[in-house]
Amino acid sequence: MKKTNEIEGNKLFDEILNEIPDTEKAFNTKSFQISSQIISILENRNMLQKDFADSMGKSEAEISKWLSGVHNFTIKTIAAIETNLGETIIVTPKQFSNMTKAVEVLISRVNVSNISWPSLNLKLEVDTKPFVPPTKIFPINHASFKEVEFTKSDINIESYLPTGT
Amino acid sequence: MFVTIHRIARLTFEEVVFYTIRISNNECEFDDFITRLGTEKKYRPQLALIFQLINEMGADGGAKECFFQHRIPSKNGDLHVSHIEIKKGNGTLILYCLRLSDSLVVLLNGGVKTHNDIEKCESKNHYEFAAKMAVGLKAAILKAKNMDVIEGIAELSDNTQIEIV
Numbered sequence: 016m017k018k019t020n021e022i023e024g025n026k027l028f029d030e031i032l033n034e035i036p037d038t039e040k041a042f043n044t045k046s047f048q049i050s051s052q053i054i055s056i057l058e059n060r061n062m063l064q065k066d067f068a069d070s071m072g073k074s075e076a077e078i079s080k081w082l083s084g085v086h087n088f089t090i091k092t093i094a095a096i097e098t099n100l101g102e103t104i105i106v107t108p109k110q111f112s113n114m115t116k117a118v119e120v121l122i123s124r125v126n127v128s129n130i131s132w133p134s135l136n137l138k139l140e141v142d143t144k145p146f147v148p149p150t151k152i153f154p155i156n157h158a159s160f161k162e163v164e165f166t167k168s169d170i171n172i173e174s175y176l177p178t179g180t
Numbered sequence: 181m182f183v184t185i186h187r188i189a190r191l192t193f194e195e196v197v198f199y200t201i202r203i204s205n206n207e208c209e210f211d212d213f214i215t216r217l218g219t220e221k222k223y224r225p226q227l228a229l230i231f232q233l234i235n236e237m238g239a240d241g242g243a244k245e246c247f248f249q250h251r252i253p254s255k256n257g258d259l260h261v262s263h264i265e266i267k268k269g270n271g272t273l274i275l276y277c278l279r280l281s282d283s284l285v286v287l288l289n290g291g292v293k294t295h296n297d298i299e300k301c302e303s304k305n306h307y308e309f310a311a312k313m314a315v316g317l318k319a320a321i322l323k324a325k326n327m328d329v330i331e332g333i334a335e336l337s338d339n340t341q342i343e344i345v
Contacts, residue, residue: 021186021187021188021189021192022186022187022188022189022200022208022211023188023189023190024188024189024190024191024211025210025211025214025215025218027214027215027218028190028214028231029190030218031214031218031224031227031228031231032228032231032232032235034224034225034228035225035228035229035232040232043229043232043233043236044232044236047233047236047240047241048236048240048241050241050246050247051240051241051242051244054241054244054246064246079246079249082244082246082247083246083247083249084233084236084237084241084246084247085229085233085266
């Protein structure tokens, strides 16, 4: 398709956007990112909002507010969501660092084992916005991209955590 | 009456492209929304939050359906009017849009939400126009590409003119 007639956009857009105080802007961003993270999990599971609401014992209206992108989540609510979904929504930098170390140990152990992989190259995909613990390891086949996904149940990450963690 | 579709350069992101429409030689609808409400100090906080939400969708989350509301429930398969609604302080602002997919949104006009019943709301005329746009846009897309509008398209054609009846 051809490109559209492009317009620059109203200059007031950025002027008004920049009036948001920094703390409030940071709060809005985090609210949105948390909503996005939950949505991503539900999409990966093909889980409808109605089913998510039922599993949380909440109304669909309340779930809609959660996922609106502007909701003020409490830590208690996030903990309830994480427990219910069995997925991490928020990770601190320290937790992320520990999980990264755990996966590095796992990779080093796999490389010296007799497990037959399609390729000797292991690529660790890490999403850093927001901090998301790595839960997927992608072996890359040079002839064709072959993706193998490991769930948490396949890998006992806890057993590979550095001593003292 | 014919309208033309324009990509908003400032709101062209990797994940999402935002468009607006122009009626004849008038100002674009989204620009009119910004100018009309942006000159009133009391609505600037709500506008700022709408703009940040648009920015966040573009930068990271995508234009997921849950970030939008609907005043009237849609029929399955129809392109329907969505809106972004922000309630803060002195009032509630509502921006009507047409969400074609996670990556394509047409931003229209809106105003102050004065009543939950659309028939009694001050922004009724903008809603009605958005509803006519939905019908016209769907017809134009289907005519041009014979494509299911729910799947969305990557770009809209240059000088796309849509007839509003």
